[in-house]
Amino acid sequence: MRDAAENLPAGRVLRVRRRDGGDVTGRLYQRRRDGGDIPLRPRPTGTPAAARDLVAEFLARRPFYISHRLGGTEYPEFTQAGLDASLRAGFKALEISLRRCATGEYVMIHDWTTERTVPGTKYPIWSTPWDTLKTLRQAAGPFLRFTDLLDQLPDDVILAVDHKVTSDKQNTNSSDLQSELDLYELLDDAFNGHPERRVLWKHFVNAGSVERAKARGYRTMCMLYPAELATADTSRWDVLGLEWNAPDAAWQQLTATGKPAIAHIITNEGQAQTALSKGATGLMASWPTTVHP
Known part of the structure; x- marks a missing residue:
């Protein structure tokens, strides 16, 4: 052989x-x-069964639930413990932040350094190799690569992906744009050429990457704050998010768009009920043992 x-x-x-x-x-x-x-x-080899559009099915639920940072308030952010708890709780959508490290792996982390989640360190993700990052511990668990998540992702669970370096502003840095392109291709391979059926692309109001994601067929989500809502062009996104305790007037403006409206960040049932009463159709929840489907 x-x-x-x-x-x-x-x-x-x-x-x-x-x-x-x-x-x-x-x-x-x-x-x-x-x-x-x-x-x-x-x-996979062979002829796959007809693919379902799991993103569309998920957004049609009332309410729908997304696990924020893999239950990152109850558990250390983006760790195996939070992933396991989110799946046990019945979440069918996981929100993740990705940054590419020096050796090319996509690491699940919100910040650009390790300082907040691993006190006493300050490794910039973009310039630190995975062999170093994998030795660090975020309270109860180590960092995970995106491929670690993909290898154990159930077939009926979708992802809300936040590619941090291009999700919150206009970005012309060639390395960051290449990271976004390579992530698109990784997702193409992971989801058999139809990642738009399994992935919701997450942005913030000033992101320049929205149109690139939509051009590839992804549905997009924008997480907004009340001060941004007045001037935001909400037609750019398919799903809109707002703080659960935002003023009623802001929620009325958001729900008037007729688009799925997700409340963030929910950590207890009281917050969940308040958000639903304001018109939220989905909940970005971060305490999986308390707030879950």
């Missing part, structure tokens, strides 16, 4: 093993500029 490689578009390589009677598909890799490979999930 010998190894062979078949070149694929966008600098990716599909490893195959040659044997009598044909090729056996192996792991899918994303090529890094330094010559190394980052493993991705393999594309």
Whole structure:
């Protein structure tokens, strides 16, 4: 038996093993500029069943629930403990923040450094290799890569993805834009060419990446604050979010758009009921043992 490689578009390589009677598909890799490979999930072989648009099905629920930062108020943000608790609680959507580290892996973290979640450290994510980041501990658990999540993601759960370096402002940095493009291609591979059926793209009001996401077929979500709502062009997004305790007038303006309206960030049942009474159709919840589907 010998190894062979078949070149694929966008600098990716599909490893195959040659044997009598044909090729056996192996792991899918994303090529890094330094010559190394980052493993991705393999594309399933055979003819897949007709795909469901899980994002559309999810947004049609009343109410729908998204686990914020994998239950990041009750548990350390973006850790296995929070992921396990969110799935046990029945969440069918997980909100995640992604940043690419120095060796190319996408790490689930909100901040640009490790300072807040790992006190006593201050590693910038973009310039720190995964071999260093994986040794750190956020209270009860280590950092997770995006591929760690993908490898255990149930087939009926969707993702709300926040690519931090392009989600909150107009960004012309070539490395950040390349990171966004490479993330799109990773998702293409992970979800069999139809990631828009499993991924909701999250932005903030000044993001320049909204149109790029929509051009690729993704539905988009904007998390707003009352001061932004008055001047925001809400037609740019498919889902709108507002603080659960925002003034009634702001909620009335949001719900008047007729779009799914998600309240953030919910940590207890009282907040959930207040948000629903204001017209929220979904809840971005961060305490999975208390507020869940």
